[in-house]
Amino acid sequence: MFKPLRIGKHEARYPLIQGGMGVRISAGSLAGHVAKCGGVGLVASPGIVLNSEFFNGSNYLKNSSLALKEELRKAYEIAPDGIVGVNVMVALTDFEELVVAAVEGGAKVLVCGAGLPLTLPGLTAHAPDVALVPIVSSVRAAQLIAKKWDKAYNRLPDAVVVEDPDTAGGHLGEKIENIGNGDYDQYETVRGVKEFFRTEYNLDIPIIAAGGIWDRADVLHALAEGADGVQMASRFVTTVECDAEDAFKQAYLDCKKEDIGLIMSPAGLPGRAILTNQQGIIDYDRDRGSSCSHGCLKKCSYKESGERFCIVRSLDRAQRGEVDSGLIFCGTNAYKANRIETVQEIFDELFAETGAVSHEEAA
Numbered sequence: 001m002f003k004p005l006r007i008g009k010h011e012a013r014y015p016l017i018q019g020g021m022g023v024r025i026s027a028g029s030l031a032g033h034v035a036k037c038g039g040v041g042l043v044a045s046p047g048i049v050l051n052s053e054f055f056n057g058s059n060y061l062k063n064s065s066l067a068l069k070e071e072l073r074k075a076y077e078i079a080p081d082g083i084v085g086v087n088v089m090v091a092l093t094d095f096e097e098l099v100v101a102a103v104e105g106g107a108k109v110l111v112c113g114a115g116l117p118l119t120l121p122g123l124t125a126h127a128p129d130v131a132l133v134p135i136v137s138s139v140r141a142a143q144l145i146a147k148k149w150d151k152a153y154n155r156l157p158d159a160v161v162v163e164d165p166d167t168a169g170g171h172l173g174e175k176i177e178n179i180g181n182g183d184y185d186q187y188e189t190v191r192g193v194k195e196f197f198r199t200e201y202n203l204d205i206p207i208i209a210a211g212g213i214w215d216r217a218d219v220l221h222a223l224a225e226g227a228d229g230v231q232m233a234s235r236f237v238t239t240v241e242c243d244a245e246d247a248f249k250q251a252y253l254d255c256k257k258e259d260i261g262l263i264m265s266p267a268g269l270p271g272r273a274i275l276t277n278q279q280g281i282i283d284y285d286r287d288r289g290s291s292c293s294h295g296c297l298k299k300c301s302y303k304e305s306g307e308r309f310c311i312v313r314s315l316d317r318a319q320r321g322e323v324d325s326g327l328i329f330c331g332t333n334a335y336k337a338n339r340i341e342t343v344q345e346i347f348d349e350l351f352a353e354t355g356a357v358s359h360e361e362a363a
Contacts, residue, residue: 001353002014002015002223002351002353003015003228005017005040005206005228005229006206007040007083007109007131007133007158007159007206008109008129008130008131008132008158008159009129009131010040010083010108010109010131011083012038012039012040012083013038013039014037014038014039014347014350014351015206015219015223015228015229015230016034016038016039016040016219016229016230016231016232016347016350016351017039017040017042017085017109017111017161017208017210017229017230017231017232018030018031018034018039018040018041018042018231018232018233018236019042019087019169019210019231019232019233019234019236020042020043020044020045020086020087020111020233021044021169021170021233021236021237021329022044022045022046022047022048022087022089022170022315022329023044023046023047023048023050023312023315023316023318023319024044024047024048024050024051024052024243024244024316024319025044025237025242025243025244025248025319025329026041026042026043026044026087026233026236026242026243027043027044027048027071027074027243028043028070028071028072028073028074028075028077028078028243029074029075029078029241029242029243030236030239030241030242030243030343031043031071031075031084031085032074032075032076032077032078032079032082032084032241033078033079033239033241033342033343033344034082034236034343035075035078035079035082035083035084036078036079036082036343037343037344037347038347038351039083039347040083040084040085040109041075041079041082041083041084041085042084042085042086042087042109042111043068043071043072043075043084043085043086043087043107044086044087045064045068045086045087045088045089045092045098045102046087046089046092046296046312046315047296047312047315047316048064048067048068048071049063049064049066049067049068050312050316050319051316051319051320052067052070053070054066054067054070055067058293060293060294060295060296061093061094061097061294061295061296064094064097064098064101065094065097065098065100065101066101068086068098068101068102068105069101069104069105072084072086072102072105072106072107073105076106083108083109084106084107084108084109085102085107085108085109085110085111085131085133086098086102086105086107086109086110086111087111087112087113088102088110088111088112088117089112089113089114089115089171090112090113090114090115090116090117091114091115091171091267091269091297091298091299092114092296092297092298093295093296093297093298094296095298096119096123099112099120099123099124100123103124103126103127103130107130108129108130108131109130109131109133109158110124110130110131110132110133111133111134111135111161112132112133112134112135113134113135113136113161113163113171113173114135114171114173114267114269115173116134116141116144116145117132117134117145118144118145118148118149120132120134120149121149121152121153121155122152122153125153131158131159132155132157132158133157133158133159133160133161133208134157134160134161135160135161135162135163135173135210136160136161136162136163136173136189136193137162137163137164137165137172137173137174137184137189138189139189139192139193139196141173142157142160142193142196142197143196143200145157146196146197146200146201150201156197156201156203156205157205158205158206159205159206159207159208159228159229160193160197160205160206160207160208161208161210161231162186162189162190162193162207162208162209162210162227163210163211163231164184164186164209164210164211164212165178165179165184165211165270166179166180166184166186166211166212166332167186167211167212167331167332167333168210168211168212168233168272168331169211169233169234169271169272169273169329169330169331169332169334170233170271170272170273170329171265171267171269171270171271171329172269172270172271172272173269174270175270176262176264176270179262179270180262186209186211186212187209187222187225187226187227190207190209190225190226190227191225191226193207194207194226206228206229207226207227207228208227208228208229208230208231209222209225209227209229209230209231210230210231210232210233211231211331212331212332212333213230213231213232213235214232214234214235214333214336215235215349215350216349216350216351216352218230219350219351233331234252234330234331234333234334234337235333235337235346236343236346237249237252237330237334237337238252238253238337238339238340238341239340239341239342239343239346240340240341240342240343241342241343243319244318244319245319245320245321246321247321247322247323248318248319248321248323248326248328249340250323251274251318251323251328252274252328252330252334252335252337253337253338253339253340255274255276255330255334255335256335257332257335259274259275259276259335260272260273260274260275260330260331260332260334260335261273261275263275263278263327264308265308265311266297266300266301266302266303266307266308266309266310266311267297267299267300267311268299268300268301271329272329272330272331272332273327273328273329273330274328274330274334277323277324277325277326277328280324280325281309281314281325281326281327282308282309283325284309284314284317284325285302285309285310285313285314286309290310290313291306292310294310294312294313296311296312297311297312309327311327314326314327315327315329
């Protein structure tokens with residue numbers, strides 16, 4: 001009952017992209033196992049060098065590309081024929097270098113958000129088989145990207161991810177005061193983006209719904225509302241194969257619905273995270289008088305003025321299990337996690353062909 005997901009020249013057995021979770025939450029292991037199970041597995045490039053063999057404390061930007069290629073190698077070792085891609089944030093200082101490294105490392109798909117990836121086709125012109133997928137939260141953003149790509153590079157997106165800021169985890173492409181006010185309709189946006197490409201370019205590309213996707217009912221609902229596939233991130237954290245330490249996964253298992261909320265990132269974007277340790281995150285850098293040592297973001301209030309906290313170091317601490325002082329990004333449904341499972345078990349639940357139920361029955 002589920003159609004394959006074709007993105008550019010690549011076809012996944014199931015209509016699912018595993019969302020990129022930065023600073024080694026989704027690295028080679030998770031991406032590889034998702035690809036092996038028939039989805040699109042993404043290695044997240046932000047902070048990929050931290051807690052790796054390539055990091056010596058002072059070569060963050062220099063060796064990030066090497067670390068990214070190594071995680072792609074690991075993923076393809078798990079899924080030699082799978083669809084493995086990379087999530088690259090436009091806001092990263094080394095955005096261009098990481099895009100080039102992703103292509104050199106064999107990424108089949110590039111998913112880019114946290115800004116408009118207006119130059120992406122130029123960076124990948126030498127690799128036309130690599131599928132290019134921007135993340136947007138509005139029809140207007142999709143229009144801006146498409147018109148720029150078409151005019152400057154004679155290229156259009158191979159798919160578009162529509163992220164719901166009301167439910168998605170991590171950095172969100174919306175003003176904090178507009179999140180959760182009831183004005184946003186994700187599936188109206190999904191249908192609007194699809195209609196724009198059909199009307200303007202006579203192009204029927206996959207539009208992927210991201211944010212709030214947790215179980216089979218959510219997948220069926222997204223497809224019924226016009227999406228061609230889903231992007232799921234938080235559900236994969238509490239898997240055996242997720243690259244995070246066990247304490248990070250346990251934080252998901254322990255959190256309650258009311259523990260999840262919004263923060264203002266030093267990147268200048270709102271983000272959704274577990275809030276119970278926010279003071280510990282701020283105190284860590286304040287008590288140590290820490291300064292920016294990596295320069296990971298193009299714009300960062302901590303780098304510029306010491307405001308708030310160092311986001312990449314706080315995410316790194318969380319990934320390594322220091323959850324009292326580490327930032328734990330998550331989507332609104334993270335509290336639903338109640339056990340450690342395997343990636344294969346998730347795919348079995350989401351896409352089982354027997355005993356299928358309608359969305360109404362599942363709800």
